[in-house]
Amino acid sequence: MVDDSSLSRHVVVAPGMCSGGSLIFGQIGDWTWESVAAACHTNVHAARTSEGQPAYLSFYYFHVRGGQVVHPHGLTFGDELQVTSRVFQFGGQSVITLHRLAPAGLGLADAPLDPAELYERPHPDCLYAENFNRWIARSRPSSNRQLSEVAPPDFSYSGLPRLPNSYSPRTLVGRARETGSFYSAAPPGLVAAGPAHTSEYELDVARDLNGAGLVYFASYFSIFDTALLRVWRSLGRGDEHFLRRKVVDQKVGYFGNADPGAVFTITVHRWHSVAQPRIEIADMAMRDSGTGRLLAVAGIEIDGDASYMDASP
């Protein structure tokens, strides 16, 4: 630990933390749990409510900003990273954790991460992640559909630094939950690209559930990617282009979980930059197909390869 709220570690990237899929998001999430456990002196991994029910430090909002060197699908085995993490208080039942994944060769200082770096002056080479977690518990033991906010009694956050209000993601996430999109107005400089696409996804019980029987937060990334891949294929883009995609920015808001047997309807709107056609945004909402309930919203900004982006406006 660098100080009471900060951790720093040297990481050699292993197969289990990089891929074209969602392993890197799962790894960042594990670092969030470790960081909160260390900073809040709480047994995050086996937390309980005051009634003795399991409490989970669930992911409510996961934001990643990819850098020129370190970006989510660009890591490979043996890459060496300096990972710096810092935990901020954010009310009595939630917490914000920021991470910087820097190439180890940059030799950045092990100092506590200044939130202004992430929000205002990110290093162009680094990946930054912002995790907004809330304590939840199942309202009924056998259902993932009713989760309520409840923190374990030993969750101690008063010693944590506060995130400056101007950086709070609450308004952004609240609006995404209301409107089903992180882009309630057209993103500046971008125009809608083609019609909306809609596809269905059946919850995959062989892949999507975590060790507590809830839909795993990292699986939402895979589910949105599955929908995005279908859209790209419908535009005539090959799988190799999908595998080469460079995520500049990705936001996921988690508004509901689901039980085995659930089917999701995922709607994808696309935007692309007028000035730089290789920059495009996928604006996605995932709903329970049966009830229409909004389960998650994602916004992915991708820096594609101009050669194929041009071919399919």
Add this chain to the structure above:
Amino acid sequence: MVDDSSLSRHVVVAPGMCSGGSLIFGQIGDWTWESVAAACHTNVHAARTSEGQPAYLSFYYFHVRGGQVVHPHGLTFGDELQVTSRVFQFGGQSVITLHRLAPAGLGLADAPLDPAELYERPHPDCLYAENFNRWIARSRPSSNRQLSEVAPPDFSYSGLPRLPNSYSPRTLVGRARETGSFYSAAPPGLVAAGPAHTSEYELDVARDLNGAGLVYFASYFSIFDTALLRVWRSLGRGDEHFLRRKVVDQKVGYFGNADPGAVFTITVHRWHSVAQPRIEIADMAMRDSGTGRLLAVAGIEIDGDASYMDASP
């Protein structure tokens, strides 16, 4: 490190290492790479051939034996494990790594793992894993279909202990590669249960490729589980039964990789125990649908819930 060939660690199970899916197998594989790196003084994660091409310590055979307390799909967040790993020499281009995942509460000694424990007298509570890895490199840079055996020049294995010949998995794995099954004769005490099932699986580029662009070894577990789930559904078994399955023993042999666009044909034969109907085996082979080439073989022994196993012999 306990000695030159052995590592021991205390692990708190995190979301990224447990699930109904294949995360635990990916985690065990990462421990194998770490153990080999430490025991062989080789940069396993960024290894190169003498020509400077990437070399991968690929998984050729992955064997897991589940225990009564620790079994592959039975772990949850916060479980505390004592993980003991030991690396054995196995020729100049391969290596065997054994792991024991013990409940931390058992308080087993941190002594180097005796292979006789895994092969002859396993502790009933523990999970054991046996990884047989071979060094490979792509024969052509852009294809996953032609991989050749080649070790990095700094792979140093002469200081490692030898695995007693009687425990060598070479014959078992060689026969599985020849016959497409780990059960060339009917398993003792088991009888065939119903007809063979065949299904197709399209390689999922949003999930199945690792950070080197190869089909991830842990994804083979998910692909076989996907085929198994389809069989169970065809037998009228519900998803909740699948999620409760207890893997007693699982073997996977890796005989080929694949490129994006590949489609696999997976054949499943089932066996069940005459004396204990809740014990059943799924005997599976995965072939490239286009060429018929054998890519992998799996054998999964499952201790099911008698109440539903009885309903669907």
